[in-house]
Amino acid sequence: MSNELISKKDLLDLTGISYGQLYRWKRKNLIPEDWFIRKSTFTGQETFFPKEKILERIDKIQTMKENLSLDELADMFSPSAGEFKLSVDELLKRNIVSKPVLDFYLSETKSITDFAFENLLHLFILEKLLQSGEINLDEGKMLLQVLSDYKDDAKQSSVLFFIRKLGISSCLILSSTANIFFEKGTKVVVQISISECTEELKTKLI
Amino acid sequence: MNVQNELGNLSINGLGSSSGGNFDSVVINGKGTVNGDIDCHSFSCNGAGTVNGAVKAEKMKINGSAKITGKIYATTLSVDGRGSFKGDVYSDKMSISGSGSIGGNVKGEELKIQGRIGVEGNCEVEHFKSEGQFSIGGLLSAENIVIRTYGECKAKEIGGQTIIVKQETSFFLDILKTVKSVKLAADVIEGDDISLENTKAKVVRGNHIIIGENCDIDLVEYKDTFKIIGNGRVNKSVQL
Numbered sequence: 001m002s003n004e005l006i007s008k009k010d011l012l013d014l015t016g017i018s019y020g021q022l023y024r025w026k027r028k029n030l031i032p033e034d035w036f037i038r039k040s041t042f043t044g045q046e047t048f049f050p051k052e053k054i055l056e057r058i059d060k061i062q063t064m065k066e067n068l069s070l071d072e073l074a075d076m077f078s079p080s081a082g083e084f085k086l087s088v089d090e091l092l093k094r095n096i097v098s099k100p101v102l103d104f105y106l107s108e109t110k111s112i113t114d115f116a117f118e119n120l121l122h123l124f125i126l127e128k129l130l131q132s133g134e135i136n137l138d139e140g141k142m143l144l145q146v147l148s149d150y151k152d153d154a155k156q157s158s159v160l161f162f163i164r165k166l167g168i169s170s171c172l173i174l175s176s177t178a179n180i181f182f183e184k185g186t187k188v189v190v191q192i193s194i195s196e197c198t199e200e201l202k203t204k205l206i
Numbered sequence: 207m208n209v210q211n212e213l214g215n216l217s218i219n220g221l222g223s224s225s226g227g228n229f230d231s232v233v234i235n236g237k238g239t240v241n242g243d244i245d246c247h248s249f250s251c252n253g254a255g256t257v258n259g260a261v262k263a264e265k266m267k268i269n270g271s272a273k274i275t276g277k278i279y280a281t282t283l284s285v286d287g288r289g290s291f292k293g294d295v296y297s298d299k300m301s302i303s304g305s306g307s308i309g310g311n312v313k314g315e316e317l318k319i320q321g322r323i324g325v326e327g328n329c330e331v332e333h334f335k336s337e338g339q340f341s342i343g344g345l346l347s348a349e350n351i352v353i354r355t356y357g358e359c360k361a362k363e364i365g366g367q368t369i370i371v372k373q374e375t376s377f378f379l380d381i382l383k384t385v386k387s388v389k390l391a392a393d394v395i396e397g398d399d400i401s402l403e404n405t406k407a408k409v410v411r412g413n414h415i416i417i418g419e420n421c422d423i424d425l426v427e428y429k430d431t432f433k434i435i436g437n438g439r440v441n442k443s444v445q446l
Contacts, residue, residue, distance in 0.1 A: 008396075009411075009427075009446070019412060020367030020398040023347045027313075027330045045393060 005037065006051040015058050028074045030061055077199060087114055096120070096204055101127045104137060108144055122147045124201045125160065125192070134190050135162060139169050146171050162190035216246075218255075226259055234270075243276065251287075260293070268304075277310070285321075294327070302338070311344070322357065329361075351397075355404045359390040369397040369412075373404035373419055389420070402438075 006014070012022065025031050037048045057077075064073060088106075091097055097105075105123050115123070122144060129135045135143065143162070150173055159174045165186045173194075174180055182188065214230040218238030226242025234240075234255035242259045249263040251272040260276030271288040283297040285306045294310035301318040311327035322339035334348035339357030346361040351369045353359055371390050390405040400410060403418040410417070411427040421438040429446050 013446075018367075018398045019365060019396045020349070023365040023396075024349060024367070027332075027347055 004051045005048040006054065008047045008049070011049060011054060011058075015055070015062075017058065017062075024070070025061060028070045030070065030074055030077055031057060075202075091115060091120075091123075094204070096201075097123050097127045098131070101130055104130075104140065105144070108141055109148075118151055121194075121198060121201055122151075125194075125197055128192075128197070129162070129190055135169070139171070142169070142171055146173060158194040160190070160192050160194055161188060163187065164189050216240075216244075226257075232263075234272075249280075266297075300331075317348075334366075353390055355388055355390055357388060361390075361392050363394045363396075364392050365394075365396045367397060368399045369395060369401070371402045371405050 008022070012018065022031075026033075026036070031054070035049050035054060037050075038045055039048055040046075061073060088102070091102065092099060102123070105126060109119075125147065126140055126143060129143065130137070130140055139162070143160075147160075160171070161174060161180070162171045163169065163182065163186050165183070169189070214228065215232070216224055216227075216229045217231075217233040218224065218236060220236040221238075222236065223239040223241065226240050226244050229244065229246040231248045232240075232244055232246045232250070234251045234253055236253045238251075238253065238255050240255070240257045240259065243261070244257060244259065245262045247263065248265040248267075249261060250265075250267040251270050253270045255270065255272045257272070257274045257276070259274075260278065261274055262279045264281045266278070266280035266283045268285045268289045269287045271290075273290045273292075275292045277293040278291055278295045278297070280295075280297045280300075282299045283295070284301045285304050287304045289302075289304070289306045291307070292309040295308050295312045295314075297312075297314040297317075299316045300312070300314055301320070302323045303320045305322050307324040309326050312325050312329040312331065314331045316333045317329070317331045317335070319336040319338045319340055324341045326343045328344035328347065329342050330345070330347045332349045334346065334351045334353075336352070336359065337354045337356055340359050340361070342361040344361075345363045345365060347364075348366045349368070351364065351366050353371045354374050355371065356374050388404075390402075390407075392405070392407045394409045394411070395402070395405075395407050396411045398412060399414045400412040401416040401418065402410070402421050402423075404420040406422045408424045409427070410423050410425070413429045414431045415426055415428045416433045416435060417423055417426065417438040417440055418434075419436040419438060421440070423439070424441045426432060426440050426443040427446055428443065432443055432445070434440060
């Protein structure tokens with residue numbers, strides 16, 4: 001992801017939203033506080049945003065606010081899970097996960113009948129990576145292990161990495177947006193942001 | 207000392223302490239200390255109360271002096287005495303007629319100030335109305351902001367939909383002005399519709415901007431309309 005920044009003025013110009021809207025969305029937590037980057041310029045202080053992220057977010061808000069209230073939207077973007085449970089049948093019916101992946105998940109974890117959001121998220125990430133063929137079943141086990149071991153740390157801005165070198169694979173979770181450097185022969189198989197997965201899953205659930 | 211714990215009520219009359227918990231109503235009339243979190247229906251403090259923990263209440267009223275170290279979640283919160291809150295405050299309806307100082311952020315629907323309030327973090331509500339004094343260390347953000355400058359008003363940044371600042375004039379205030387600044391001061395003010403009086407700011411940005419009496423603004427950036435009324439002073443204005 002690029003680190004390009006956009007100033008507040010340019011952002012409003014580009015998207016056509018007003019100051020009132022921007023502040024309203026911030027108040028409703030639709031735009032996270034840490035995206036507001038304050039820098040001093042020759043006119044005093046100016047606020048900047050990570051360009052790619054903010055444009056994508058505003059686009060999402062604008063297309064979805066027709067159908068959802070701001071509070072529902074905020075719920076969707078929030079990294080915390082909210083309380084609900086889904087049964088196995090419901091999962092398959094809603095097409096959130098495929099049968100083979102679900103069976104694999106159930107055989108790996110203790111068979112649960114009701115899925116809390118956290119289980120769902122792990123399952124969702126597993127499904128995504130297995131379906132895309134990027135990892136195999138053994139590696140899937142490893143993935144679930146890492147996700148469940150560090151479920152409390154792996155929230156907000158965490159990124160999941162899956163790497164492989166000379167046929168040996170490993171997986172790790174990076175909890176902040178720091179840079180990460182690999183050795184030359186290492187192949188980064190997968191790099192996905194957990195908060196994006198959370199959002200994606202939430203859109204599927206609504 | 208008289209601590210009753212009947213029917214889930216906690217009342218401290220005189221000198222007493224409790225360890226917190228769930229209650230229907232919590233009343234502190236003397237000098238009471240609660241060590242622990244409180245979850246209750248109504249909380250009122252008429253004497254000197256200290257809570258070393260968080261308070262969750264539907265109705266919270268402070269007439270005496272209260273010190274609370276944790277977060278506050280109150281559907282309605284009114285401070286007529288002195289409230290000193292170290293953490294964040296979440297309240298749908300908050301009114302400060304006495305004095306309130308908040309170490310964290312304020313979040314809610316409505317905030318009315320007739321006394322004075324100090325917020326170290328941000329203050330984000332839907333409706334902000336001040337007829338007193340305030341000092342906000344971070345951002346003041348609201349859908350509607352109405353400020354009557356009866357006292358010294360300060361915020362680092364102000365942002366919202368409509369921002370109206372009105373100057374108050376009275377004989378008493380005129381005298382006060384000679385010794386103390388009675389103005390709104392902010393670094394940045396941003397909104398859709400802005401109408402200012404008696405304000406000092408570095409930058410004002412918005413769609414429709416009116417700069418009125420006793421204003422001193424370095425830079426105005428506007429989209430649609432811009433007007434100066436009376437002795438308002440603007441260094442530079444740019445249409446975007």
